[in-house]
Amino acid sequence: MGRNPTIQQSSNPAIQYSNTHNTPTIGRRFRKKPLAAAGLLGIALLALLCFGSDIFARHDPNAHGDLLTSRYLQPSMDHPFGTDKFGRDVFSRVLQGGKISLTIAFCVVTLAMTLGLLYGTVSGYFGGWVDAAMMRFLDFFLAFPAIFLILTIVAVFDLNHWYLIPILGLTGWMEAARIVRTEVLSLKERDFILAAKCLGFSHVRILSRHIVPNCLTPLFVAATLKVAEVVLLESALSFLGVGVQPPTASWGSIINDGRGVLLRAWWISTFPGAFIVWSVVSFNLVSDGLQQAFSPDR
Amino acid sequence: MITYLAKRIGISLFIVFGVLSLSFALIHMAPGDPSSLYIRPDIDPQTMASLRSQMGLDQPIWRQYVLWIQQVCSGNFGISFSQQRPVAEILAEAIPNTLQLTVAAFLIQLVLGTLLGVLTAIKHNTKLDFSISSFLLFLYSMPGFWLALMAVLVFSLKLGWLPSSQMQSLQIADGAWAQLTDRLRHLILPAGVLAAPFVAHTARFIRGSLSEVLQQDYIRTAYAFGIPARKVLFKYALKNAVLPLASLFGFYLPFLLGGAVITEYIFAWPGFGRITVNAIFAHDFPMILAGNFIAALAVVIGNLISDLVSKAVDPRIRG
Numbered sequence: 179m180g181r182n183p184t185i186q187q188s189s190n191p192a193i194q195y196s197n198t199h200n201t202p203t204i205g206r207r208f209r210k211k212p213l214a215a216a217g218l219l220g221i222a223l224l225a226l227l228c229f230g231s232d233i234f235a236r237h238d239p240n241a242h243g244d245l246l247t248s249r250y251l252q253p254s255m256d257h258p259f260g261t262d263k264f265g266r267d268v269f270s271r272v273l274q275g276g277k278i279s280l281t282i283a284f285c286v287v288t289l290a291m292t293l294g295l296l297y298g299t300v301s302g303y304f305g306g307w308v309d310a311a312m313m314r315f316l317d318f319f320l321a322f323p324a325i326f327l328i329l330t331i332v333a334v335f336d337l338n339h340w341y342l343i344p345i346l347g348l349t350g351w352m353e354a355a356r357i358v359r360t361e362v363l364s365l366k367e368r369d370f371i372l373a374a375k376c377l378g379f380s381h382v383r384i385l386s387r388h389i390v391p392n393c394l395t396p397l398f399v400a401a402t403l404k405v406a407e408v409v410l411l412e413s414a415l416s417f418l419g420v421g422v423q424p425p426t427a428s429w430g431s432i433i434n435d436g437r438g439v440l441l442r443a444w445w446i447s448t449f450p451g452a453f454i455v456w457s458v459v460s461f462n463l464v465s466d467g468l469q470q471a472f473s474p475d476r
Numbered sequence: 477m478i479t480y481l482a483k484r485i486g487i488s489l490f491i492v493f494g495v496l497s498l499s500f501a502l503i504h505m506a507p508g509d510p511s512s513l514y515i516r517p518d519i520d521p522q523t524m525a526s527l528r529s530q531m532g533l534d535q536p537i538w539r540q541y542v543l544w545i546q547q548v549c550s551g552n553f554g555i556s557f558s559q560q561r562p563v564a565e566i567l568a569e570a571i572p573n574t575l576q577l578t579v580a581a582f583l584i585q586l587v588l589g590t591l592l593g594v595l596t597a598i599k600h601n602t603k604l605d606f607s608i609s610s611f612l613l614f615l616y617s618m619p620g621f622w623l624a625l626m627a628v629l630v631f632s633l634k635l636g637w638l639p640s641s642q643m644q645s646l647q648i649a650d651g652a653w654a655q656l657t658d659r660l661r662h663l664i665l666p667a668g669v670l671a672a673p674f675v676a677h678t679a680r681f682i683r684g685s686l687s688e689v690l691q692q693d694y695i696r697t698a699y700a701f702g703i704p705a706r707k708v709l710f711k712y713a714l715k716n717a718v719l720p721l722a723s724l725f726g727f728y729l730p731f732l733l734g735g736a737v738i739t740e741y742i743f744a745w746p747g748f749g750r751i752t753v754n755a756i757f758a759h760d761f762p763m764i765l766a767g768n769f770i771a772a773l774a775v776v777i778g779n780l781i782s783d784l785v786s787k788a789v790d791p792r793i794r795g
Contacts, residue, residue, distance in 0.1 A: 329737075330502055330768060333755075333759060413622075414620070433619075440628065448626065448629075451618075454622065462613060462616075
């Protein structure tokens, strides 16, 4: 993965130049994929809607309506997604929930990718028994089914939803670490690293200036995929009632609100789910497109 | 082979042990005392002390740990706080139900996934391939719990074709046949929902590997020999395309179990997943620990199966 774009670098220690040289090629390849572009557009639209919810939503997401006249209203012009049992506007809640779900997903992925990058770089670069020990430790983490670990932590400590970020981040870095390690293992055998060593550069400088920048592309692909995964996981936890707590809306918790009244008010559960599918499909499409753009030989 | 197996089992045991220790540590890091959830605070201190010693909570922490590991090794998971019954007994009732669900989902995954995968591979880059592939993309991008609710809404509440929860009807007709069809009717929705993302995964996998295999020289040679297309596809190509999938089967096991947690919760399927979720709501620590133990066991067994299967079907892998 990522081997082709970096071929020139082996004879050229000044990787910054070859990197900027490569960027337009990857961008062009990415733009040639209509599906990936559609995914990117989907993400942009979704982010615009959710983070601009103050403009698009005409109701306060947490304001209770008149219990006699505005409960379980069908979707209409005033309430595009109807209202729930407290007469709250489901459209506003879905947008606000999206803001929370996407923020959590973004923070979790940033944390997980940073941890994975650090772990994978150290493990791959130093190799030997360090690598062996670190990989055993990683296997151990992989053996712990994330959902059970998360449920256990949530059951034991009474936590609010911002704690989901460290919990999901600390249980989600392993894939990234593996990808980075594989990349580092092949990178460190290249000539330009040998050259850097011959010049007497320190490990820190070689890692931060030469190894890490070259691992970022596959990591970025993994990150887009991870966003989709975290959106699904967070919504599942919120649906079970252990993630984002009411009255704060999140896609999962709104679906849970509508669970008991599926027949009477199908719109409460249906629309937030459609938003989850929208975001996950978009991120998956972008991830597919990126993967093909970065490694056209596959 | 035997040394390899012994080594793998040793590592697996070590991992399970580690998972158990971590779960134990997590639970004992919790603020407050587990007993305070089940004993009223205004109780007589002496009774409190005797109850605590009954639960083993008056011992030092390392001693609790050693005692608990010893018990787990002898198959004793303690008494469930919320149900006041041995955890092992509850698990023995629940696990067969979960197995029914996961095996059914696995079969759906295998049959439907292979079918769609072969179809998209032989119709590679046509409109049919494109529409099936987009459908699969949506299938694996859907949250399982939402798909479950939508399926219940459409097939149970609106159309009334299938039951929306439980494993069997309240009143079932006598006779093995009636009971079997009743069980199958209850199984369709949860197993289908559980299988959905795995169907998509399998189909995409087979599409990728089969279209690669179909471009290889030996397939062209087979066609050149005048072997019928169907025989080439199923006898020569599919065999090699499915091979890498075989090693993934064991890998699916923990994910099926994880998916079963939510599926069982929604469909009120009395299995392992539902009791785990309920245990978490009830802060039922012995039950949660047992749940983690089973989950970790599923992971290591799954990995072991993966390794063995891929060695068995592919003689090129040695180690």
